Amino acid sequence: MPVIRNQIRELRAAREMTQQDLADQVGVTRQTVIAIEQDKYSPSLETAFKVAIALGVPIEKCFQYDPRGKR
Amino acid sequence: MLASLSYREKSLYASLVSEIVVYGSYFFLHRQNTIDKVAGMIVSIIVLQIILQSLIAAFTRNRVTDERDKLIELRGYRAGYLMLCSLMVLGLGMLWFHATVGDLHLDSRMMGLHFLSVFFSMLVIADITKTATQILAYRKAL
DSSP: OOSEEEOHHHHHHHTTOOHHHHHHHHTSOHHHHHHHHTTSOOOOHHHHHHHHHHHTSOHHHHEEEOTTOOO | OGGGSOHHHHHHHHHHHHHHHHHHHHHHTGGGOOHHHHHHHHHHHHHHHHHHHHHHHHHOSOOOOOHHHHHHHHHHHHHHHHHHHHHHHHHHHHHHHHHHHTOOOOOHHHHHHHHHHHHHHHHHHHHHHHHHHHHHHHHTOO
């Protein structure tokens, strides 16, 4: 399990939002959204907040820290 | 496949192709190299890069770059720098060895070209390492 997990895919799907829509709102590339969703890239705190704002949820609903996870 | 690549990735593939095409000839035709050929190669890589990067910029609508692009860029530069340092140490070690043994018999007219070739090769290998590392990072998602 990764150190930082996220529920972006589920939250995005619930809002019928595409990866490109989210990328445009956050100001990142679609490839970065894909990397975050696949837990291959942990975004900066600033981007994490922007993702949470774009999805309209508190940041802890989007991202969770797992101290036993492996990077 | 091209549509799934970001602007930075396309740009990196173009750089790698132009580096391999232009520098490849340099390595394979090493014995026939002259100062003019090296200068011509430097000009041709610049021209090729300008053409390819302009085409990519013209045909890519979304040219956003973000924090992940910067991180990957830094990783590439780190790999390139480590390669350049390693090659420099290796080159200096070889020079020291030959100077100690005393079997370095270079034609003084060709000395400049030999050193130019060695240092240029180091830069080329470091540059290709940098670009390849960045492409690998993109392929692995980071």
